[in-house]
Amino acid sequence: MTKLSTQYLEEAIEDSRPFAANGSVNAALPTFDDTMKELLGVTIITPDFKIYRAGDYNQYVPMQSTSKIIGLMLALEDFGKERVFQTVGMEPMGDFFNSISTLEAPGSDKPFNPMINAGAISIASLIKGQNVENRFDRYLTFLRDITENDELQMDETVYKSEIANGARNRSLAYFMQSTGTIVTDVEEALDLYFRMNSVMMCAEDLARVGLFLARGGIDPDGNTLIPAHHLRTVKAIMLTSGMYNASGHYAVEVGFPCKSGVSGTIIGSVPGVMGIGVVAPAIDDKGNSTAGGALIKKLSKDLNLNMFGIENTR
Amino acid sequence: MTKLSTQYLEEAIEDSRPFAANGSVNAALPTFDDTMKELLGVTIITPDFKIYRAGDYNQYVPMQSTSKIIGLMLALEDFGKERVFQTVGMEPMGDFFNSISTLEAPGSDKPFNPMINAGAISIASLIKGQNVENRFDRYLTFLRDITENDELQMDETVYKSEIANGARNRSLAYFMQSTGTIVTDVEEALDLYFRMNSVMMCAEDLARVGLFLARGGIDPDGNTLIPAHHLRTVKAIMLTSGMYNASGHYAVEVGFPCKSGVSGTIIGSVPGVMGIGVVAPAIDDKGNSTAGGALIKKLSKDLNLNMFGIENTR
Amino acid sequence: MTKLSTQYLEEAIEDSRPFAANGSVNAALPTFDDTMKELLGVTIITPDFKIYRAGDYNQYVPMQSTSKIIGLMLALEDFGKERVFQTVGMEPMGDFFNSISTLEAPGSDKPFNPMINAGAISIASLIKGQNVENRFDRYLTFLRDITENDELQMDETVYKSEIANGARNRSLAYFMQSTGTIVTDVEEALDLYFRMNSVMMCAEDLARVGLFLARGGIDPDGNTLIPAHHLRTVKAIMLTSGMYNASGHYAVEVGFPCKSGVSGTIIGSVPGVMGIGVVAPAIDDKGNSTAGGALIKKLSKDLNLNMFGIENTR
């Protein structure tokens, strides 16, 4: 078995970078263009806080859908599992039937899971606070605590772009209002959701989220920020639903919890073993980073991280 | 942490048995009636072949949908991963949209995964052999090898019942013929599928299938029957899709690969740790054993088996 | 064959009124309650302007979905057939798959037809004017011209209720913005749509709309307000799609163009023969007036109005 080292990681990066050619940069995001196509950065942190970095690990991008797992953690902390899953389901689905049709499906009184947009918006509607600024502050504080990065903040241009391109999400949110899934102010839930997606992060920030999950909710100072059982829930849902319509593919080919964003972000979390953060903007037609996906598949294989294997790293 | 013992298992059984009241026995199966409602049997086998039994562990029932993982293993062995997943997908779905609608969904040129009926029938159409008897013989031999039980056989009454009640599966199969997913004889694929579901098994037989997966494809004599990487694939698909429309729920609440059948069967497999077999005929409206489901949730918690936890049994 | 007379109409009313018991009054509408359940008013006007009235013909109610045919006429006048049907289809559908799912259906780049809410909102987005007040003025002027009733106006309480209960329509509208079906201001299109539904009308007003269609777009003074070919289009779409999910039933049982609203309104139009207006607030689960529906079925039969018959009134 390969041993994790910075040198290994640098080689893995070079092996994976060519897969960028199979994807394209999401031009809907401000400042994103083809010059970013070959970017690939990775950071891995182990439970003893050893850090391995390679490639464009300093590249900051909007966190996009990786925000969904942060929102879910915060809602679980605020309300507990029972209440949260009255608002959103936990069954995998992808967007095969497009998320709005699934909201109308017979017997579906709520979004299928917190990893699809409808589910994440309903989760955002739960997050406590006096107003949207206050609610976002709580999100940001939580995220800074997890990542130990007090500099994290929202990018105004990205936020405005989210609003401007938000018609589909607005449609989902009003649909959920019409069915009673969202009972708070719809525009405020959307506003919060757009802000959450607009926080800028680099590979190390993402890796620290993965590590937080891998360590079971204990922050670097040894404080339990979130009970471990809530994080088991988050990791299970990441494995079944975290990679859009390719979640099943990644469950098979990678075999540990991951969450991706259309900015080319991936958070990976191997329970008890490591947190992984990847930034590589070229994405495939399902929304997953192509070079980033190739890299985590390689890491899983080389470092024996697949949870369904008999003997993994542990 | 609780230690696994026969005494513990007997107590766990009694704790779980009352959940039978929340389910009902599948009267469509021959000889199944309300007198079976309270039955609950379990067997657990560890990689060193220690066996723990409790309750109605001698009760034989048709294996029903637990056959889907056997069929998948055999197809992977016969054709390899690439070919098999040209015929069937690996994305989770459940039957939320009923399996026949999903076959018509835009862009779906094949069943979503091998755990839904359409996927399992397409897998059955792949299994090699001169004729249906020969193909079923291969299935049965493989199953006997895995379980070390040469007595395993199909029940004729169950098989005839499967045929008589097979209209929906026949509809699925002809639909797949019409789209080119099934290219072999449809009636023969259905016949094989009905036979596969009709093999009678008890909790120990089911546990041995779980153990075979947990040990990575090595039979009791140390021979590799199926490469370990194929079994990682099977286990990942069980975790995302093995428990019908409650697969996500079981991923969260149990956290290791399981597959259920409407006869009240459950196969559980904790990689490197144990195989679990359960028989408890009262099922819920999703098709999963109620007492059986309660039992594996309890086992996961008490024995620390959840793969998404920081420290599991390993 | 029965001859149309006021006496006949009064008898027909009494025969039909008991069908109110099969329906219920739409409590979502302001001032609507069970005391209105037995109301049944009808007015019939022939091309030579003979008027027949019976029952509660003076009862004013919000026109609700009968506005859809007025909006369609105005859009056809403003833009012509080709442009209008680039924005909305002309295929019957009902809401069997709920209107938002149909917007996502493969190949559906626009709402199925102008009689479903999504289609009517997209039509409203087309109607010309500087602002929403001006656009609504044009609608109201057109409606007053057709009905020769200068008193027609919007009810403020109904309008506010439409806004307050508009989440589903808002969801539809934003969905259409996200797909490019609506290219003008969404909130303005919705505002106009809500106003259109809130105009108060009685049976005679509704009958005059039916007569306008039946006379091919010629107003009482002999002026052509809308070309006859546009009205043929409107009548054909009413016949295939005007009665919600029971449009096919009414095509068979009534056999001439009708449009209903959930306030219990029905506009009937027998080309060249008569316009019919009905108000009867008790509606069935599809949204059609029960007593009103019974009445137009009786009229069709007694007065030989079914267009699919060999010899109708003409």
Place this chain on the structure above:
Amino acid sequence: MTKLSTQYLEEAIEDSRPFAANGSVNAALPTFDDTMKELLGVTIITPDFKIYRAGDYNQYVPMQSTSKIIGLMLALEDFGKERVFQTVGMEPMGDFFNSISTLEAPGSDKPFNPMINAGAISIASLIKGQNVENRFDRYLTFLRDITENDELQMDETVYKSEIANGARNRSLAYFMQSTGTIVTDVEEALDLYFRMNSVMMCAEDLARVGLFLARGGIDPDGNTLIPAHHLRTVKAIMLTSGMYNASGHYAVEVGFPCKSGVSGTIIGSVPGVMGIGVVAPAIDDKGNSTAGGALIKKLSKDLNLNMFGIENTR
């Protein structure tokens, strides 16, 4: 207004023939190939039995889906309206959601209408007779009576081709068996359906079916074969649903009941005015004859046949 004459019809044919270029010949039908692309034949018969013919009016082709209206008439005669519409609905739908998905739609306990394949197969399952030969004899006798053509018969090659290519229809039929919509032998219903589609007809035969409907069920000798009210039902359903996914388009552009088949057949029926038969094999992607469709649109306009017009031919 243009007067109907053979000369007019010959000119109309030549105007319409170029539209064949927009379609293609259905190569799935035996003997159908590109040499048939330009064929266009029409026959019109008025209630006084004046016959007008033009173009390839002698060309025989399989009647295909035009059989659906014959089957519906026979079932109405055998069982009456109430019983027939317990088995099949009367709401328009097309195949927008593909016919098998619509069978699974919430609340749809039966096919939407008799013009989609599922509906026609369920209708075939109703037709009385000791066995399939006997049932088909009744169908053929009825068809010969209507058309006054004792030579009509099934083509064996077409019938065999229907069986060989029948997987989708078989899937639909078994689906309906699984839901209890079809309670008789599925294979026999399919066999009858395949035979029904395989009867060879020319434009005059088709025109006589249209005339039979237009005359309200009275055969040339003045006998009432089918009550007029049953034929009103058939004509209404043809108007809303007879032209596949373009039924709404034809309701608007033609405005009288039509039924098409993928062999390029069209039956038109203007109540009280005429029957029209068209054969023109090049079909569009919805299944309707392109040149044939152009021709009936032209006939409707030139001869003032649109039922939604103020003054039609009557």
